[in-house]
Amino acid sequence: MIWNRPMESMKRADLEKLQLERLKKTVERVYHNVPAYREKMQAAGLTPMDMQSLEDLRRLPFTVKQDLRDHYPFGLFASPMRDIVRLHASSGTTGNPIVVGYTRRDLDNWSELMARTLTCAGANADSVVQVGYGYGLFTGGLGAHYGAEKVGATVVPISGGNTKRQIKLMQDFGTTILACTPSYALFLAETLQESGIPRDKLRLKAGIFGAEPWTEEMRRELEYRLQITAIDIYGLSEVMGPGVASECPVKNGLHIFEDHFIPEIIDPVTEEPLPYGEKGELVFTTITKEGFPVIRYRTRDISVLHVEPCACGRTHVRMSKVSGRTDDMVIIRGVNVFPSQVESVLLSLGLTEPHYVLVIDRVGTLDTLEVWVEVSEKMFSDEIRSMERIERTIQRELESLLGLTARVRLVEPKSIERSEGKAKRVIDRRKLS
Structure with a gap:
């Protein structure tokens, strides 16, 4: 099922024509209403007259997170405050928050985009959607909430945390779709197992999981433990919130809703655009x-x-699952390491529990990496020799x-x-010395 077939299945030529029209209007809007953008363009x-084709987009300067902090709180707004009906913001743990x-x-467009996302997971007016993303200044909770209402589903606005209550309401209210981070979904699955509630007491069918990178191995783990279809979704507050892209039932990449966003892939070092099919850093322009x-x-x-056609009928470009972040990447002895790489190894081996953390330290001038991995209750009682064998196996695969x-x-x-939100996967003790 496709929520908005005319837009989501538009012919490529028509979509690109629409994108150019909207891009021209957006560039003109920021040029005349946002001094910071005007100064960069000048x-x-x-x-704005230089935007004659989609290729001209690459001539425009980049925007980075620091720009948003430098113009805190409202310096990059293109509408007067009397027209702003809602504000969201990041936590601001490293300086000014992103507003x-x-x-x-x-907000109407955002609800539309999340309706598309939820429909990808099978949501309809008969669905009960339990929103386990945080409400408040974080965009996740309210984004999923209004999308579910747009579809006509029943919403359970429980937010994050209170895990035992999550399970109880899931059972009592007949939740069919769960929306939360994948790491929290794993915690819910663990809690459900410990509760002794039989899985057939739940009506859960699907989950839309985002806000942090997660692997195919994590998907298999969640689908096995919760007996659901696990759908990856993508978004970020700076661009919209959730609803920028979503997997469809084919699960072969996330469809970026290109009638609202123009994606690019660039080389993060040279900043040059890369062709379809090459790995790099995602860049978005809202239109x-x-x-x-x-x-x-x-x-x-x-x-x-x-850009290849998808079997689902949607024509929008697909992005691969996010494999990591350039700012989550850690460099150890000259080697780039992403937590998702470690997760992939642990879950593919299946020898331990899927809970881990990377601990980085420095001994003298040498960086060290230690991976802490949880074991099950049964395994913890095994003999030391068995534990050592598992450690060596994981170490060999990681190396x-x-x-x-x-x-x-x-x-x-x-x-x-x-x-209950984004999992903390790295402890870098080098910063403490």
Whole structure:
């Protein structure tokens, strides 16, 4: 099922024509209403009249997160505050938070995009959608909430946390679709198993999981434990919130809703655009947002774009699952390491629980990597020799994949902190010295 077939299945030529029309209007809007964008364009010798084709987009300067912080709180808004009907913001743990504003039309578009996303997971008016993303200034909760209402589904706005209550309401209310981070879904699955509630007491059919990178191995784990279809969704507050892209039932990449966003892939070092099929950093330009449009925003997310037709009938470009972030990447002895690589090894081996953390330290001038991995209750009671054998197996697989030696340390059950939102996968002690 497709929520908005005329838009989601538009012929490529017609879609690109629509994109160019909307791009021209957006560039003109920011040029005249946002001094920071106008100054950047003038410095590059550009005016809105220079946008004559989609290829001209690459002539525009990039926008980065620091630009948003530098113009805190409302300096990049393209609409007057009287037209802004809602504000969202990041936590601001490293300086000023990122503040985004929405007009009434922006909120209508956002609801439309999340309706498309939920429909990809099978949602309809008979669905009960339990929203386990955080409500408040974080965009996840309300984004999923209004999309579910747009579809006509029944919404359970429980937000994150209170895990035992999540399970109870899931059972009592007949939840059919779960919306939360994949790491929290794993915690819910673990709690469900411990509760002793038979899986057939739940009506759960699908989950839309996002806000952090997760692997195919994690998908298989979630689908096995919860007996659902696990759909990857993508979004970020700076561009819209959730609803930028979503997998369809084919699960062969996430469809980017290109009637609202123009994606690019660039080389994160040279900043040059890359062709379809090559891995690099995702860049987005919004082409329908009024309150807070962004031009060529560097997401720091690593992905690949695919333009080949999808069996589902949608024609929008697909992005591969995010494999990591350039700012989540850690460099150890000259080697780039992403937590998702470690997750892939652990889940493919299936020897431990899927809870882990990377601990990075420095001994003298040498960086060290230690991977802490939880074991099950049964395994924890095994003899030391068995545990050592598992540690060596994981270490060997990690060394083969990463190209460096990592010490593996098996830790007791429940010793790694569970997350109700985005999981913390890295402890970098080098920063403390």
